[in-house]
Amino acid sequence: MRLWTLIKQQLNVAFSLSALRWYARHDRKKIAGGIAIAAVVIASLVPLYFSVYLKFLEAVFFAGLNIGQPEILLTLTLVFTSFVVFFIGIAFVMSTFYFSRDLSLLVPLPVTPGEIVGAKFAVVLVQEYLLVVPLLLPAIIIYGLHMGAGIAFFLAGLVVLLLVPVLPLAVVSAVTLLLMRVTNLGRYKDFLRLVGMVLLVVFLLGINVLVTKLAPMAQEEMLALLLEEEGLTRFIARLFPPALLAARALTAGGAASVLNFLGYLALNLAGVALTKFLGERLFYRGLIGGEEVSARKSVSLSRLERKMAKVSSPAAAIAAREIKLLVRTPIYLFNSIGILVIVPVALLLPLLMGDAVDPLLAIFLQPGNRFFVNLAGAAFIAIMGAFTPASSSSFSREGKQFWLSQVIPVPPAVQIRGKILYSLLLCLLAVPLVILLSVFFTKWSPLELLLVIVLGLCGCLPPVTSSLLIDLLRPYLDWDNPQRAIKQNMNVVLGMAAAALCFWLLYLLGKYLYGAGLPEYRIYAALAIAALLLGYIPYLVMLQIADRRYRDIVSP
Amino acid sequence: MIEIRGVSKSYNNGAVKAVDNLSLSVRPGEIFGFLGPNGAGKTTTIKMMVGLLQSDSGSIVINGHDVAKEPLKVKASISYVPDYPEVYEKLTGLEYLTFLADMYRVPQAVRLARMKRFLKLFDMTDAVEDLIQSYSHGMRQKIVLIGALLHEPEVFILDEPMVGLDPRSAHNLKEYMREHCDRGKTVFFSTHVLEVAEKLCDRIGIISRGRLIACGTMAELKEQAKSTGSLEQIFLELTES
Numbered sequence: 001m002r003l004w005t006l007i008k009q010q011l012n013v014a015f016s017l018s019a020l021r022w023y024a025r026h027d028r029k030k031i032a033g034g035i036a037i038a039a040v041v042i043a044s045l046v047p048l049y050f051s052v053y054l055k056f057l058e059a060v061f062f063a064g065l066n067i068g069q070p071e072i073l074l075t076l077t078l079v080f081t082s083f084v085v086f087f088i089g090i091a092f093v094m095s096t097f098y099f100s101r102d103l104s105l106l107v108p109l110p111v112t113p114g115e116i117v118g119a120k121f122a123v124v125l126v127q128e129y130l131l132v133v134p135l136l137l138p139a140i141i142i143y144g145l146h147m148g149a150g151i152a153f154f155l156a157g158l159v160v161l162l163l164v165p166v167l168p169l170a171v172v173s174a175v176t177l178l179l180m181r182v183t184n185l186g187r188y189k190d191f192l193r194l195v196g197m198v199l200l201v202v203f204l205l206g207i208n209v210l211v212t213k214l215a216p217m218a219q220e221e222m223l224a225l226l227l228e229e230e231g232l233t234r235f236i237a238r239l240f241p242p243a244l245l246a247a248r249a250l251t252a253g254g255a256a257s258v259l260n261f262l263g264y265l266a267l268n269l270a271g272v273a274l275t276k277f278l279g280e281r282l283f284y285r286g287l288i289g290g291e292e293v294s295a296r297k298s299v300s301l302s303r304l305e306r307k308m309a310k311v312s313s314p315a316a317a318i319a320a321r322e323i324k325l326l327v328r329t330p331i332y333l334f335n336s337i338g339i340l341v342i343v344p345v346a347l348l349l350p351l352l353m354g355d356a357v358d359p360l361l362a363i364f365l366q367p368g369n370r371f372f373v374n375l376a377g378a379a380f381i382a383i384m385g386a387f388t389p390a391s392s393s394s395f396s397r398e399g400k401q402f403w404l405s406q407v408i409p410v411p412p413a414v415q416i417r418g419k420i421l422y423s424l425l426l427c428l429l430a431v432p433l434v435i436l437l438s439v440f441f442t443k444w445s446p447l448e449l450l451l452v453i454v455l456g457l458c459g460c461l462p463p464v465t466s467s468l469l470i471d472l473l474r475p476y477l478d479w480d481n482p483q484r485a486i487k488q489n490m491n492v493v494l495g496m497a498a499a500a501l502c503f504w505l506l507y508l509l510g511k512y513l514y515g516a517g518l519p520e521y522r523i524y525a526a527l528a529i530a531a532l533l534l535g536y537i538p539y540l541v542m543l544q545i546a547d548r549r550y551r552d553i554v555s556p
Numbered sequence: 557m558i559e560i561r562g563v564s565k566s567y568n569n570g571a572v573k574a575v576d577n578l579s580l581s582v583r584p585g586e587i588f589g590f591l592g593p594n595g596a597g598k599t600t601t602i603k604m605m606v607g608l609l610q611s612d613s614g615s616i617v618i619n620g621h622d623v624a625k626e627p628l629k630v631k632a633s634i635s636y637v638p639d640y641p642e643v644y645e646k647l648t649g650l651e652y653l654t655f656l657a658d659m660y661r662v663p664q665a666v667r668l669a670r671m672k673r674f675l676k677l678f679d680m681t682d683a684v685e686d687l688i689q690s691y692s693h694g695m696r697q698k699i700v701l702i703g704a705l706l707h708e709p710e711v712f713i714l715d716e717p718m719v720g721l722d723p724r725s726a727h728n729l730k731e732y733m734r735e736h737c738d739r740g741k742t743v744f745f746s747t748h749v750l751e752v753a754e755k756l757c758d759r760i761g762i763i764s765r766g767r768l769i770a771c772g773t774m775a776e777l778k779e780q781a782k783s784t785g786s787l788e789q790i791f792l793e794l795t796e797s
Contacts (some may be wrong), residue, residue: 026568304684307650308671309664317658321647328646328687400642407606408659409632551627555608 002111006119013102013480014123037474041493049134057139061146070147071251075233077139078164078243084135085128085165089172090197092124095331095483097173098180098287102480107284117279121173121272127488128165136161140250153250156261160246163268167242170271175200177278180286194330198341242267314410318418319425325397326390326426331482332397336390340429371520373442374452375510375527377434381456382503382531384430385463391423392467392495393486395475402477403555412546419468420539427460451524458528461535462502467495469538472549478556502534557742558582558605558711563614564766565600574600576766577614582744582759584710585737589757590746593795597766598746599639602715605744606636619710632660635704639715639746641696645689649680649699652688653706660707667706674702677728693720701729712736714745718752730756754787764795 012018023031057073064072097120106116140157143149179196233247242264249261312320326332398405405415431453438444444452471491479485486492509530513523558581565575575597582588592598603609605616607627615622621629643652657667675681678698688696697720704712712733718726733743733756747753753760754774761771770780774787781790 026571304650304681305668305672308654308668310654311664311667312654312658314659314661317655321644321651321655324651325644325646401644403608403638403642404644406608407631407636408656409628410659411628547627551607551610 003115003118006106006111006115007122010119010123011126014096014127037490037494041490041497044497054138054142057142061142065146069233070143071247072233073139073143074250075243075247077136078160078246079240081132081135081164082168082240082243084131086168086172087201088131089124089128089165089169090176090200091331091334091483091487092127093121093169093172093176094180094193094197094334095481095487096120096124097176097283099331099483100481103287107287112280113283114276114280117173117177117283118276121169121275124173125165125169128169129162132161132165136164143250156250156257160250160261160264163264164246166268167271168240170268170275173275174271174278177275177282177286181282184286190328190330194333194338197330197334198338201338202341314414315418315421318410318415319422322390322394322419322422323425329482332486335483335486336388336426337429340384340388340433370448371523374444374448374455374524377437377442377444377452378455378459378527379503380437381427381430381434381453382459382463384433385423385427385456385460386467386496386499386503388423388426389467389486389489389492389495390426391419391464392471392492393476393489394419394423394468395471396477396479396485396489396491397482398475399477399479399485400556402475402553406550406553406555412550413543415550416468416472416539416542416546420464423464423468424457424460427457427464430456455524455528455531458531458535459503459506462506462531462538463495463499465535465538465542466498466502467491469542470494470498472542472546475553477553502531505534506530557584557619558588558744559615559617560601560605561615561617563601563604563611563616565597565604565609565611573766575604575611575763578763578766578768579614580761580768580771582742584742585740586758587733587737587743587756588745589753589760590744590763591748591750591753591760591791592746592763596763596795598763599715600766601763602636602713602744602746606634606713607631632707633710635707635709635712637697637700637704637712637714637717639719641693641700643688643696643700646687648687649684649691649695652699653684653703656703657706662707670706670708671702674705677732678702678725694722694725697721698725705732709741711742711744714743716747717745718747718749726752750787750791760787762791762794770794 020031057077060076061070061073064070097117100120103116140154140161144153144157147153179193179200183193183196233244245260245264245267249257249264251257252260326336395402434452434456435449438449474491476485476489476491479488506527510523510527513526518526560578560580563575563578564573566573578597578601590598590601600609604611605618605623607623607630610624615624617623618630619633621633623630644655647655653671654667657671662670672681675684678701680695680698680702683691683695684699688699691699697717701714701717704714717729721729730752733745737743737758759771759773760777762769762777770777770790772780777787777790778784781793783790783793
């Protein structure tokens with residue numbers, strides 16, 4: 001009963017249900033604005049969703065049907081969705097369990113740690129459904145319609161859909177509870193936790209590659225996979241074996257369906273029980289102590305004086321503040337910089353371990369393709385820049401501390417320059433990756449490397465300034481855990497959409513100039529200038545509106 | 557000095573009038589106490605003074621500069637301590653102070669001397685290298701106070717500054733406020749601690765439902781309220797309705 005009350009309260013807070021009801025009565029404009037922006041984002045994704053994802057699902061179904069294994073579609077989407085839940089869940093679980101502001105209210109209540117973990121688990125679960133439904137539901141419908149399935153299939157499909165995120169989240173929760181317990185080690189705990197999160201992702205990617213590498217590569221074995229009943233399905237399900245139970249629950253029919261379903265259900269319940277068990281025993285031990293002061297060192301006055309006397313310009317001081325806050329907040333760091341580690345690892349692992357891609361790489365790296373390789377290197381830096389949500393959440397992350405930015409006597413334009421400086425510094429982190437790429441694969445000359453880096457950094461400017469502009473226009477300041485400022489912030493999606501638009505315009509320009517037969521160096525120069533211009537426009541707009549926005553934004 | 561002229565502020569599209577045609581002035585060298593029941597409009601007024609809220613009408617002039625027209629000049633000459641010290645938890649106290657010193661462009665030698673003085677005054681020297689997230693409410697309040705004093709503001713604006721402070725720090729703050737005003741500067745603060753207001757303030761304003769219902773020295777307030785009692789009795793009588 002108490003758990004249910006907690007769950008209701010947590011869902012209310014997480015989805016701002018009371019606030020929405022209040023706005024619906026008192027300030028409908030605000031609700032309408034939010035709906036309009038959500039509609040724009042959804043409308044911009046719908047064409048991609050229909051033209052790419054749904055068509056892909058159809059193609060998978062018919063490919064499976066042709067080899068007599070139509071259930072491949074379900075297995076593949078079940079595995080894929082489980083992985084998505086897992087990856088997204090890592091940061092979700094950690095921030096919701098351990099960094100919510102309401103923990104100081106919940107912990108003193110007469111509830112067990114397991115109940116708090118249960119309520120927080122429910123919040124993350126509901127949030128994950130927002131991903132699971134669009135990913136999995138179409139696969140169930142496509143399979144059901146094409147196979148002429150009855151109502152029982154669709155009902156079972158719905159139950160399976162509801163169960164899908166439970167087990168991956170339970171595993172993430174269990175690992176997080178353990179991680180937070182063992183890393184609750186005083187002043188280095190934030191760093192250790194970040195390393196733990198990144199290692200977890202890298203470990204998962206490693207398993208993924210390893211399992212794929214274990215695949216029988218001989219032609220006859222591959223043929224056997226295709227011909228054998230459920231061969232390919234079982235092969236795919238090696239990545240996440242419980243998915244096989246779920247797929248069989250939907251497709252096997254009769255008693256086999258029921259048995260597989262019961263097995264799948266039992267696994268999920270076991271996952272929840274494990275989370276509850278670990279929650280009861282480990283949650284407080286990973287949480288409490290996190291805010292205690294480490295034993296005071298004796299303060300050296302001369303050292304203090306040296307630090308006190310350090311003077312910086314306002315823009316540099318703001319950039320330094322942003323970097324310190326980012327580096328010391330594991331959730332920000334994981335989301336902003338973690339991507340710079342995870343994406344290259346995801347790209348490099350198959351390249352390093354696989355041989356299937358070697359011929360493709362060889363073609364790509366042929367001397368005649370140098371121009372495209374250089375552009376691809378620059379695009380890599382720019383895209384990495386666009387992927388880090390550092391600028392698209394720059395104002396939002398200030399949250400309840402935004403009042404400080406409003407009362408200091410530093411022109412908003414200078415503060416914005418500080419934020420741009422900081423975002424570009426983060427983009428620089430992609431440079432070592434490009435150097436590694438050069439060492440292992442592309443073998444750029446120093447001049448080419450310089451060109452790639454300069455062009456890439458120019459390409460970073462449009463995503464940085466356009467994302468900052470979006471966040472300045474609608475900062476999300478009233479958040480209760482840092483994850484909400486950076487991941488559940490529509491500005492991050494809008495920022496990526498703006499970056500995609502800028503990149504598309506640059507691509508069109510490059511394509512046009514290449515088609516017109518311009519020398520390569522001129523195309524590089526034109527692209528660099530165009531990128532700087534594209535980045536400068538949002539900056540100019542920010543300068544125009546900054547004073548007004550800093551005055552009008554109501555700090556929570 | 558502070559000149560507030562006919563300032564109003566409403567919320568919910570005019571449904572709630574937080575501040576209603578408020579006018580008052582505070583002279584240089586004066587400690588002004590701003591009193592009122594919960595929800596009377598004290599914080600809204602203070603937020604308008606420091607540029608965190610925009611007034612619907614009227615004007616606020618601080619040190620000769622209109623808050624709406626020359627906000628940066630106003631901000632450079634004031635300091636604000638909010639009622640709840642929301643500060644960067646992942647910075648150390650020292651990093652927060654140097655950040656503010658950079659923002660207010662406090663010269664190196666001056667910031668060094670003031671930091672040392674105020675850290676000692678508020679007994680924060682030993683904790684200044686710890687992350688603010690490890691501070692108690694009172695310590696956060698003290699680090700915000702120190703940050704607000706680094707550029708020696710002409711006008712020091714505080715919203716409920718005594719909340720969370722230990723008795724010694726509260727005493728030191730009151731002493732400093734008097735010293736600050738003795739140098740010809742101004743202090744404007746809101747409080748619910750009427751004894752503090754009575755003993756410390758040169759003049760007091762009482763706001764209720766967004767309107768200034770009384771303003772003046774203790775003697776003038778007694779006269780306005782036709783009372784010979786304490787500030788508490790005057791406050792209760794004036795805000796009763």
